[in-house]
Amino acid sequence: xxxxxxxxxxxxxxxxxxxxxxxxxxxxxxxxxxxxxxxxxxxxxxxxxxxxxxxxxxxxxxxxxxxxxxxxxxxxxxxxx
Amino acid sequence: xxxxxxxxxxxxxxxxxxxxxxxxxxxxxxxxxxxxxxxxxxxxxxxxxxxxxxxxxxxxxxxxxxxxxxxxxxxxxxxxxxxxxxxxxxxxxxxxxxxxxxxxxxxxxxxxxxxxxxxxxxxxxxxxxxxxxxxxxxxxxxxxxxxxxxxxxxxxxxxxxxxxxxxxxxxxxxxxxxxxxxxxxxxxxxxxxxxxxxx
Numbered sequence: 001x002x003x004x005x006x007x008x009x010x011x012x013x014x015x016x017x018x019x020x021x022x023x024x025x026x027x028x029x030x031x032x033x034x035x036x037x038x039x040x041x042x043x044x045x046x047x048x049x050x051x052x053x054x055x056x057x058x059x060x061x062x063x064x065x066x067x068x069x070x071x072x073x074x075x076x077x078x079x080x081x
Numbered sequence: 082x083x084x085x086x087x088x089x090x091x092x093x094x095x096x097x098x099x100x101x102x103x104x105x106x107x108x109x110x111x112x113x114x115x116x117x118x119x120x121x122x123x124x125x126x127x128x129x130x131x132x133x134x135x136x137x138x139x140x141x142x143x144x145x146x147x148x149x150x151x152x153x154x155x156x157x158x159x160x161x162x163x164x165x166x167x168x169x170x171x172x173x174x175x176x177x178x179x180x181x182x183x184x185x186x187x188x189x190x191x192x193x194x195x196x197x198x199x200x201x202x203x204x205x206x207x208x209x210x211x212x213x214x215x216x217x218x219x220x221x222x223x224x225x226x227x228x229x230x231x232x233x234x235x236x237x238x239x240x241x242x243x244x245x246x247x248x249x250x251x252x253x254x255x256x257x258x259x260x261x262x263x264x265x266x267x268x269x270x271x272x273x274x275x276x277x278x279x280x
Contacts (some may be wrong), residue, residue, distance in 0.1 A: 017181060019256050025234075050181040051196050054260070057201055057209065058228040066109045066207045070121055074109065077125055078101045081094065081132055 011031045014044050017049045087140035089118050097135045100144045101128050107145065108152055114225045115156050123159075127152035149230065153222075153240050160218055180260035189273035202270040204263070212259065212266050220255030223248050228256075 016039040020026045112120035226232040238248040
């Protein structure tokens with residue numbers, strides 16, 4: 001006889017932890033459960049990819065959109081320190 | 082031990098001005114994500130505090146991060162003085178929203194095979210900033226520091242002067258609130274129309 005398997009975690013539970021999962025900041029037990037869930041759930045795999053893109057969107061906010069006029073005024077402020 | 086040895090140039094006014102000039106775009110960008118109307122003022126106060134504390138800066142390489150931390154401290158102190166009450170979202174509200182599923186269900190770009198990417202690509206950097214500024218301050222600050230400025234969660238907890246568990250919970254709710262606000266913003270600003278999509 002085989003050992004009874006623990007039931008898979010539901011989608012909501014997996015999705016709730018996807019950001020932390022991507023950052024490898026979930027406890028190892030939870031990480032394994034999420035990995036197991038992702039192996040059979042296509043929709044949550046889609047959610048996982050989306051979380052990665054969303055993180056990328058936030059990380060990609062660079063400094064090139066600050067108003068030049070504000071930079072000029074602050075440079076003036078620095079000169080007058 | 083490996084790594085670059087700490088460099089310490091003399092802490093002169095000229096050296097501080099050079100550091101400040103180099104860091105201005107980054108400091109201003111951070112300030113504009115934290116506050117809607119006071120970014121310039123916030124940077125100025127941070128620079129003044131930084132100038133006074135400049136002799137205490139240990140390593141030149143840490144100068145940029147050091148000024149960012151000062152700016153965050155200035156921002157946090159100002160928010161405290163205003164004695165704003167914490168605007169915690171109910172847990173259920175924060176947890177139950179999924180932007181991914183909302184996009185699937187609402188299908189804003191029915192002729193697209195990459196609807197989720199199209200949705201994200203419809204946001205300019207200014208749009209993302211506006212979405213961030215709509216979030217309650219207690220969620221915005223950890224989100225900006227952790228996901229945009231690359232601070233570790235422990236460091237964010239120290240800067241927020243909050244327990245790590247509290248910051249982790251706020252990060253979780255903040256990410257969910259950010260997803261929800263992205264959808265609301267997209268609806269309000271007409272980003273869900275086909276013609277707004279970037280190729």
